[in-house]
Amino acid sequence: MIAIQVENLTKRFNGLTAVDNISFSINRGEVFGLLGPNGAGKTTTIAMLSTMLKPTSGSASVNNFDMLKNEGDVRKSIGIVFQDQSLDEELTAYENMDFHGRLYRIPKKIRQKKITELLELVELEKKKNNLVKTFSGGMRRRLEIARGLLHEPKVLFLDEPTLGLDPQTRNHLWEYIEKLNKEKGITIVLTTHYMEEADRLCDRMAILDQGMIIVLDTSEKLKEEIGGDVITIKSLEIDHLYSKINALSWVKHAEPHDDSVTISLQNAEKHVAEIVNLASVNGIVIDSISIHKPTLEDVFLHFTGRTIREEKSSTKDQMRMMHRMKRG
Amino acid sequence: MDIVYAIWLRYVKRYLRSKSRIVGSLGMPLFFLLVLGFGLNSVVNLPGMGQGYIGFIIPGIISMSVLFTSVFSGIQIIWDKQFGFLKETLVAPVSRLEIMLGQTFGGATTSVIQGLIILVLSLFIGLNIASIAGFLVAFVFMLLIGISFTAFGIAIASKMEDMHGFQLIMNFVIFPIFGLSGALFPIDGLPSWMKALTLLDPLTYGVEGIRYGLLGTSQINPFFSFVVLTGFTVCMVVFGAYLFRKINV
Numbered sequence: 363m364i365a366i367q368v369e370n371l372t373k374r375f376n377g378l379t380a381v382d383n384i385s386f387s388i389n390r391g392e393v394f395g396l397l398g399p400n401g402a403g404k405t406t407t408i409a410m411l412s413t414m415l416k417p418t419s420g421s422a423s424v425n426n427f428d429m430l431k432n433e434g435d436v437r438k439s440i441g442i443v444f445q446d447q448s449l450d451e452e453l454t455a456y457e458n459m460d461f462h463g464r465l466y467r468i469p470k471k472i473r474q475k476k477i478t479e480l481l482e483l484v485e486l487e488k489k490k491n492n493l494v495k496t497f498s499g500g501m502r503r504r505l506e507i508a509r510g511l512l513h514e515p516k517v518l519f520l521d522e523p524t525l526g527l528d529p530q531t532r533n534h535l536w537e538y539i540e541k542l543n544k545e546k547g548i549t550i551v552l553t554t555h556y557m558e559e560a561d562r563l564c565d566r567m568a569i570l571d572q573g574m575i576i577v578l579d580t581s582e583k584l585k586e587e588i589g590g591d592v593i594t595i596k597s598l599e600i601d602h603l604y605s606k607i608n609a610l611s612w613v614k615h616a617e618p619h620d621d622s623v624t625i626s627l628q629n630a631e632k633h634v635a636e637i638v639n640l641a642s643v644n645g646i647v648i649d650s651i652s653i654h655k656p657t658l659e660d661v662f663l664h665f666t667g668r669t670i671r672e673e674k675s676s677t678k679d680q681m682r683m684m685h686r687m688k689r690g
Numbered sequence: 691m692d693i694v695y696a697i698w699l700r701y702v703k704r705y706l707r708s709k710s711r712i713v714g715s716l717g718m719p720l721f722f723l724l725v726l727g728f729g730l731n732s733v734v735n736l737p738g739m740g741q742g743y744i745g746f747i748i749p750g751i752i753s754m755s756v757l758f759t760s761v762f763s764g765i766q767i768i769w770d771k772q773f774g775f776l777k778e779t780l781v782a783p784v785s786r787l788e789i790m791l792g793q794t795f796g797g798a799t800t801s802v803i804q805g806l807i808i809l810v811l812s813l814f815i816g817l818n819i820a821s822i823a824g825f826l827v828a829f830v831f832m833l834l835i836g837i838s839f840t841a842f843g844i845a846i847a848s849k850m851e852d853m854h855g856f857q858l859i860m861n862f863v864i865f866p867i868f869g870l871s872g873a874l875f876p877i878d879g880l881p882s883w884m885k886a887l888t889l890l891d892p893l894t895y896g897v898e899g900i901r902y903g904l905l906g907t908s909q910i911n912p913f914f915s916f917v918v919l920t921g922f923t924v925c926m927v928v929f930g931a932y933l934f935r936k937i938n939v
C-alpha cells in the first residue's frame with residue numbers, strides 16, 4: 363500500500379530550482395526521512411505535498427488523493443508540524459488544540475475527549491491551561507505534534523521536529539514518534555539534518571542535495587554501499603597524503619576534504635599501522651586518525667563529497683535558534 | 691459558519707486578554723475628545739447643534755476609535771504571518787474566504803467594543819443619547835465602519851511583508867481618512883474643494899450616521915449614509931478577500 367507517490371516534482375523560485383524533478387514513493391506505515399543540508403529543498407518538498415505550495419511541474423498523490431485536484435481531501439488526511447513554530451502564544455495549550463479541532467470540524471464531544479487524550483500522550487495535560495508563551499521549546503514542539511494528530515491524519519509530516527532541542531528532549535520526542543508509528547500505524551515523513559535522528563527513526567530515507575535525490579534506501583543498505591570501515595585522517599598535507607593513500611591496493615575508496623582524508627576499506631585495524639608508516643616515510647605529519655563503522659554522516663560525505671554541516675549551515679541554524687529564543 | 695466562528699473566537703479571546711492594548715488604544719481618542727472638546731467648546735458655536743462642540747465631536751471620536759482599532763486588527767495578520775500561526779490556519783481544509791470573514795468579524799467586534807467604551811465614557815461628559823432606536827442606528831454604523839476597515843487592514847496586510855509599512859499606512863492613509871471625515875468640523879461651510887474630498891471619504895458617512903443616531907441631527911441624509919457605507923463595506927470585504935486569497939506564507 364502506497365501512502366505517497368511523487369512524480370517528477372519540480373519547484374522553481376524565479377530562476378532558483380529548489381526541488382529538481384524528484385520522484386519517489388512512501389509506503390503506508392513507513393517512517394520516511396528526507397535528509398539534506400540547508401537549502402536542499404526539504405521544506406519546499408513538504409510544502410508541496412501538503413498543498414501549501416503549487417509545484418512548477420510534476421504531480422503527487424497523498425493517501426490516493428491528487429495533490430492538485432483533491433486539495434481538500436489531501437489536507438484532511440494529513441497532519442503537519444512546520445519547521446518554524448506555528449502556535450498562538452497568547453492562547454493556552456488547550457485553546458490551541460481546540461482551535462485546531464474546530465478548523466477540522468471535529469464535533470465538540472469527540473474534540474474534548476481527543477484533546478485530553480493527546481495532551482496526556484505528550485505529557486502536557488497538567489499545563490493545558492497555561493499560555494503557550496510560558497512553554498519551553500520542547501513543550502511547544504510536543505504540543506505541535508499533539509495538535510497535528512488531533513484530526514487523526516493518516517500521514518504526519520514533521521519538518522525538523524527536533525531542531526534546537528537538547529539531547530534529552532530530542533530522545534523523548536523520538537520515543538513519541540516511534541510510538542505513534544508503531545501503535546497508531548501513522549505514516550511519518552520527517553526531514554532532518556541530524557544523521558543520528560534519521561538512523562534511529564527512519565525505515566528508509568532519501569538524501570536530498572540541491573533539490574535532487576542523490577540516493578534513496580534503508581540506512582543499512584546505504585552504509586553497506588560504503589563497505590567495511592571508515593578511517594578518517596586529519597592532516598595539513600591532504601593532497602600529498604591522498605595521492606599516496608589512493609595508490610594502495612586495499613583502499614576501496616578514498617576522498618580528500620578540507621582538513622581530512624576519508625578512506626573506505628575492509629579490516630581497518632589491520633591497515634592502520636601501514637598508513638601511519640606510509641605517512642611518516644613520506645614526511646607527512648598526521649594530526650589525528652580514527653577508525654569507525656560507517657555512519658550516515660559518511661554516507662552523506664560519500665555521495666555528495668561534503669559533510670552535511672558546513673560552516674554556512676551552522677550559522678544559519680544558530681540564527682534560527684536565536685530567532686526562536688526571541689519568540690519564546 | 692463554524693470556521694468563521696472559530697477564528698472570530700480566537701480574535702476576541704486574544705483581544706480580551708490584552709488589557710494594555712484595550713486601555714492603550716483609548717488614549718488618543720480620549721485625548722482628542724477632552725482637549726478639542728473642552729478646548730474649543732466655548733469658542734466654536736455651531737448652529738443647530740444642541741449639545742455644543744463636545745456633543746458634535748463625540749460621534750467623530752467614536753468613529754476614530756472604531757477606525758483605528760479595526761485597521762490595526764486587520765493588519766495584525768502580519769503578526770500571524772511572522773509568528774507562523776497563519777500557516778496552521780492556511781493548511782487546514784477550510785476556504786480562505788471563511789478565514790478572512792472570521793478575521794473581519796473578529797476585528798469588527800473588537801473595534802466596536804472600543805467605540806462603545808468611548809460612547810459610555812462620553813455619557814459622563816454630558817452626552818445625551820436621543821433614543822434607544824438612535825443608539826441602535828449608531829451601533830449599526832459603528833459595525834459597518836468596523837467591518838469595512840478591518841477588511842481594508844486585511845487587504846493591506848496581505849500585501850505587506852512586515853510591520854515596517856504600518857507607520858506609512860497610518861500617516862498617509864488612516865489619518866487623512868479621519869481628518870477629512872467631518873469628524874471634527876461640519877461639512878457645510880467648507881470650501882468646495884475640501885467639501886468634495888470630504889464627500890469622497892467613506893468615513894464621513896459613518897460619522898454622519900453615528901451623529902444622526904446619537905444627536906438626532908446630521909448634515910447628510912442618514913439613509914443615504916447607510917447606503918454609501920454599506921456599499922463601501924461590501925467593496926472592502928470583496929477586495930480584502932481577493933487579496934487574502936493570494937497571501938503567501
Ligand SMILES: Nc1ncnc2c1ncn2[C@@H]1O[C@H](COP(=O)(O)OP(=O)(O)OP(=O)(O)O)[C@@H](O)[C@H]1O
Nearest residue numbers: 375378380398399400401402403404405406407445
Ligand atoms: N518562497 C521562496 N522564495 C524564494 N526562494 C525560496 C523560497 N522558499 C525556499 N526558497 C529557496 O529554495 C531552496 C530550498 O529551500 P528549503 O527551505 O526547501 O530548504 P530546506 O532543505 O528545508 O533547508 P533547511 O534545512 O534550511 O530548512 C533554498 O535555496 C531557498 O532559499
Ligand SMILES: [Mg+2]
Nearest residue numbers: 404405406445
Ligand atoms: Mg527546511
